[in-house]
Amino acid sequence: MSLIVQKFGGSSVANADRLRNVADIITKTYSQNNDVVVVVSAQGDTTDDLIAKAKEVNPRPSKREMDMLLTAGEQMSASLLAMTIEQMGFPVVSLLGWQAGFLTDTSYGSARIKRVTPDRIKKELDKRNIVIVTGFQGINRYNDMTTLGRGGSDTSAVAIAAVMHADLCQIYTDVEGVYTADPRKIKNAKKIDVISYDEMLELATLGAQVLNNRSVEMAKKYNIELEVLSSYNRVPGTIVKEATKMEKMLISGIAKDDGVARVAIIGVPDRPGLAFKVFSKLSAKNVNVDIILQSIGRNGTKDISFTVSEDHLQATMEVLTPYVEQIGASSVVYDEDVAKVSIVGAGMETHPGVAALMFEALFESNINIQMISTSEIKISVLIERKDADKAVAAIHNKFFPEVVDQ
Ligand code: ASP
Numbered sequence: 001m002s003l004i005v006q007k008f009g010g011s012s013v014a015n016a017d018r019l020r021n022v023a024d025i026i027t028k029t030y031s032q033n034n035d036v037v038v039v040v041s042a043q044g045d046t047t048d049d050l051i052a053k054a055k056e057v058n059p060r061p062s063k064r065e066m067d068m069l070l071t072a073g074e075q076m077s078a079s080l081l082a083m084t085i086e087q088m089g090f091p092v093v094s095l096l097g098w099q100a101g102f103l104t105d106t107s108y109g110s111a112r113i114k115r116v117t118p119d120r121i122k123k124e125l126d127k128r129n130i131v132i133v134t135g136f137q138g139i140n141r142y143n144d145m146t147t148l149g150r151g152g153s154d155t156s157a158v159a160i161a162a163v164m165h166a167d168l169c170q171i172y173t174d175v176e177g178v179y180t181a182d183p184r185k186i187k188n189a190k191k192i193d194v195i196s197y198d199e200m201l202e203l204a205t206l207g208a209q210v211l212n213n214r215s216v217e218m219a220k221k222y223n224i225e226l227e228v229l230s231s232y233n234r235v236p237g238t239i240v241k242e243a244t245k246m247e248k249m250l251i252s253g254i255a256k257d258d259g260v261a262r263v264a265i266i267g268v269p270d271r272p273g274l275a276f277k278v279f280s281k282l283s284a285k286n287v288n289v290d291i292i293l294q295s296i297g298r299n300g301t302k303d304i305s306f307t308v309s310e311d312h313l314q315a316t317m318e319v320l321t322p323y324v325e326q327i328g329a330s331s332v333v334y335d336e337d338v339a340k341v342s343i344v345g346a347g348m349e350t351h352p353g354v355a356a357l358m359f360e361a362l363f364e365s366n367i368n369i370q371m372i373s374t375s376e377i378k379i380s381v382l383i384e385r386k387d388a389d390k391a392v393a394a395i396h397n398k399f400f401p402e403v404v405d406q
């Protein structure tokens with residue numbers, strides 16, 4: 001007998017029909033003589049709707065009360081799914097995060113899992129129950145409800161798979177897996193069969209919206225193989241696993257992030273310590289800086305440019321505007337009209353010329369590169385925002401020409 005963890009996202013459990021469809025997947029798995037633990041998200045847009053309701057009565061509700069409210073969404077979908085399965089004549093029980101043993105820290109709204117003690121889950125499995133667990137939630141040391149941050153149900157599922165040494169962790173969603181580019185925009189985008197944790201982590205962080213990045217981090221840490229697949233079409237999905245076991249693709253995928261801004265400090269005195277000062281000021285305000293570019297010093301000054309996420313732009317400008325004068329720089333300016341386009345692939349470590357191919361695609365589309373950054377498995381460029389979709393398409397055609405007009 002195998003233990004299988006199955007996670008279903010909000011659209012997969014959105015209404016009675018979708019619940020019956022999911023119940024069918026679960027009971028089939030159970031009937032093949034498996035133990036099944038199911039993790040659910042809130043139905044459809046429930047979490048967004050609950051946030052909107054909160055704002056109607058209080059524009060700045062406390063995080064504790066927000067978590068008290070938001071955890072209700074998963075409680076509803078878990079019980080409704082259990083009732084659907086009951087109706088089909090199978091033994092089932094639904095559990096809240098705390099009943100399933102999820103202990104978290106006290107950061108309401110973005111809590112981290114400290115420990116999962118799955119005694120109750122085990123007891124229920126021993127009774128041959130299908131166990132449904134609310135995703136996205138736990139309890140802290142004050143016995144208060146906490147949530148794990150948006151999209152946190154993926155992490156709940158991986159955590160259960162890790163502590164229970166599950167044989168398989170399936171993440172069911174509304175697309176058929178992870179794609180080489182956003183399939184809604186790039187019609188030749190193709191499903192990736194296998195991808196490594198590191199590549200998936202880059203893609204998840206860069207904005208491919210299929211898996212929450214913390215869940216990928218956890219899967220990597222505990223070496224839990226994930227399968228991302230559709231609850232609509234029963235076809236094989238994408239396997240996420242350790243890199244050594246697979247053939248390395250030149251690149252796995254292309255991601256676009258248009259939630260970025262470029263900041264430039266102009267006329268910075270060309271002497272030691274200034275980059276240190278600027279970036280420690282920013283990190284003290286929890287601003288994450290991404291691509292950094294420093295010009296060569298000329299006439300005793302240089303320019304330092306970097307990118308931040310758009311949410312951090314205001315904080316960045318608030319910190320730097322008064323500060324530039326103090327350090328003897330002339331000004332700080334920003335540009336929000338930019339986007340970051342990245343290619344990710346474990347194969348680029350061993351194949352020269354990947355960057356050149358990417359730049360050639362951009363050149364052929366007459367797209368100017370403002371900044372470049374690279375890591376072992378990623379190349380990112382910063383370009384004008386209006387060019388972003390065109391850039392992704394051009395790069396995709398360059399690296400995946402064989403699937404054109406398929
Ligand atoms: N329901 C939560 C959200 O919408 C958690 C999740 O879906 O994973 O963010």
Ligand code: MG
Nearest residue numbers: 010041042047
């Ligand atoms: Mg959701």
